[in-house]
Amino acid sequence: MADSNVKVLGTWASPFAMRVRIALHLKSVGYEYVEENLLEAKSELLLKSNPVHKKVPVLFLGDKPVCESLIIVHYIDEVWTSVPSILPSDPYDRAESRFWAAYVDDKFFPALRRVLVSTEEDRKAAMAELLEGVVLLEEAFRKLSKGKAFFGGDNLGYVDLAVGSLLAWIKVIEKFTETEALSEAKTPSLAAWADCFSSHAAVKDVFPNVDKLADFGLKLRAKFSKAAAAAAATTTTTD
Amino acid sequence: MGEEVKVFGFWSSPYTLRAVLALRLKGVPYEYVEENVLGNKSPLLLKYNPIHKKVPVLLHNGKPIVESLVILEYIDEIWKSKPILPKHPYDKAMARFWAKFFDDKCMPAVWKPFWCPEDEREKAVEEACQCLKTLETALNGKRFFGGEEIGLVDIAANFVGFFLRTMQEVTGLELLSAEKFPHLFKWTDEFVNHSVVKENLPPRDKQLEFNRVIIAKYEAGEIKA
Numbered sequence: 001m002a003d004s005n006v007k008v009l010g011t012w013a014s015p016f017a018m019r020v021r022i023a024l025h026l027k028s029v030g031y032e033y034v035e036e037n038l039l040e041a042k043s044e045l046l047l048k049s050n051p052v053h054k055k056v057p058v059l060f061l062g063d064k065p066v067c068e069s070l071i072i073v074h075y076i077d078e079v080w081t082s083v084p085s086i087l088p089s090d091p092y093d094r095a096e097s098r099f100w101a102a103y104v105d106d107k108f109f110p111a112l113r114r115v116l117v118s119t120e121e122d123r124k125a126a127m128a129e130l131l132e133g134v135v136l137l138e139e140a141f142r143k144l145s146k147g148k149a150f151f152g153g154d155n156l157g158y159v160d161l162a163v164g165s166l167l168a169w170i171k172v173i174e175k176f177t178e179t180e181a182l183s184e185a186k187t188p189s190l191a192a193w194a195d196c197f198s199s200h201a202a203v204k205d206v207f208p209n210v211d212k213l214a215d216f217g218l219k220l221r222a223k224f225s226k227a228a229a230a231a232a233a234t235t236t237t238t239d
Numbered sequence: 240m241g242e243e244v245k246v247f248g249f250w251s252s253p254y255t256l257r258a259v260l261a262l263r264l265k266g267v268p269y270e271y272v273e274e275n276v277l278g279n280k281s282p283l284l285l286k287y288n289p290i291h292k293k294v295p296v297l298l299h300n301g302k303p304i305v306e307s308l309v310i311l312e313y314i315d316e317i318w319k320s321k322p323i324l325p326k327h328p329y330d331k332a333m334a335r336f337w338a339k340f341f342d343d344k345c346m347p348a349v350w351k352p353f354w355c356p357e358d359e360r361e362k363a364v365e366e367a368c369q370c371l372k373t374l375e376t377a378l379n380g381k382r383f384f385g386g387e388e389i390g391l392v393d394i395a396a397n398f399v400g401f402f403l404r405t406m407q408e409v410t411g412l413e414l415l416s417a418e419k420f421p422h423l424f425k426w427t428d429e430f431v432n433h434s435v436v437k438e439n440l441p442p443r444d445k446q447l448e449f450n451r452v453i454i455a456k457y458e459a460g461e462i463k464a
Contacts, residue, residue: 052340052373064329071335078328091316092302098309103290136290 006031007060009046011038013216015109015165016069017057018206022161023073025202027080039219070101073161084155100140100151101162108133112166115173116217117224127177137163138187145189149196156200164197168208172217175210244269245298247284249276251441251449253346253398254307255295260394261311263435265318308338311391323391337377337384338395345370346398352414353406354457367414374399375423382429389433399423400430401440409450 006024008031010017024031036046036056049058049065059066059075066072077086087094111133114126144151144159151159170181184191198207246262246269248255262269274284274294287296287303297304297313304313315323325331348370352363374396378384384392393400399415404427407413417424430436441449456462 061329066329066332066336068336068339071332071339074335075328075332078331091313092299092304094316095304095309095313098312099304099306102306102309 005062007034008032009034009036009043009049009058009060010056011036012206012208013038013213014056015169016055018165018208019069019161020057020059020072020076021206022156022165022202023076023086025206026084026086026156027076027082029076029080039223069165070105070158070162073158077158086152086156086161087158088152096144097151097158100137100144100159103136104159104162104166108137108163109166112169112173115177116169117221117228119225123177127173127179130173131179131181134181134187134190138190141189141193145193150193156197156202160193160197164194164203167194167198168210168213169217171210172214175214176217243298243300245272246270247272247274247281247287247296247298248294249274251446252276252294253402254293256397256401256439256441257307257394258295258297258310258314259439260389260397260436261314261323262318263439264321264323264389265314266320267314267318308342308395311338311394315391321388323385323389323394325385325390334385334391337392340373340377341392341396341399345374345396349399349403349414352412353410353454354462364412364414368419371399371415371420371423375420378422378426380422383426389430389436393426393430397430397436400427400436402446403427405443405446406450409447410454 006029008017008020008024010020010033012035021031021033034045036043038056042054046056046058047054049060050056050067053067055067057067057069057072059072061079066075073086087097108130111126111130115123115130118126140159141151144153146153148154150156151163156164173179174181180186182191182194197203244262244267246255246258248258248271250273259271272283274281276294280292284294284296285292287298288294288305291305293305295305295307295310297310299313299317304310311323325334348363348366352360352367355363377392383389384396403415407415415424415427431440440446453462
């Protein structure tokens, strides 16, 4: 039952849009979902509602847009104050959660992206960096979960959304590189958590199909290599 | 109240300044520990911020909080006088948006023209001015980004508020001027003259000298971007 007041602009492949949708599901808030086609030109709505970054996701409450996925998740948590709370209530725990979500966006995601678009020669180094990040996240999980199923404890929380939204892309990377990033042997806690996360009621309908995502990943790689080659061509001629 | 508050910082770091300004605005007493970021990192810094190994670190009753924007939110939640975030969720989201925009786009873009190679400068200046233009629009003619009082965005944007004009003075490269960005330029005056801010800025002469040192290090290839 959609609340006609709430709209999400996203794409099926975007981990960031996924965070917003999971947050709304956790709060049992209905919304209208509008799919943006990222392989084509950006829509009027996107350009108008996010002129600074021109990116999904955008959340609309009425006609007011909110941008940047983690900021949107905070906003959702503050507007719909029914349980469950997405961020912890204790300020220190909140700071820890924010720290790890920032780590995911500032370090882990760029590393993941580097692997995706890397050339054959860069791939090993990029993958090594990603795997270092996985080790940190395994430690973080053990610390934050306090023995429970999620980073957020008994319930999905802020860090679950931050990390979990990247799981499908991690699986794509594992496919492309034929390397395990998460495994029962090396990252037992994260491996168990990944199953809990992807099968959670609030997540499973928006968790992308990994094969479909892998195809999309190939298209992104192609688009990126084309752009990189064009850029390289112009820089070599200015010498 | 038996609270122990410590800040590990660097006197010329805009990120450290964020934590300092928030605490000072709220009248929170704290002990300041100087870290020499150009030298070896102290064992304490590595202990409290093992992942990023950076200042600032806020230590509250022995527990470390790192990442300046995370620190600002924490400070605002613990010490509730003189709030730096707006009350209303939508206004909060907007403040967070602009603070993050500042960190992700403005900081690198506005800093770049001062250190980048000659052949990249034109493009760097263009991108820096694009950021300044966006900030000018975001300010929307207000006295501060936070309205009548300084808030999260003003504190976060202290690099433009104070440091930028000192870099302009040392290099002669002018990105921000009253002609090009009148409201933003006026805001920098309001910012540095704010009663709490002015008591806590790095000393101007010391900053100018430090700018010269940093630029020289970039030119000598001692610091990489």
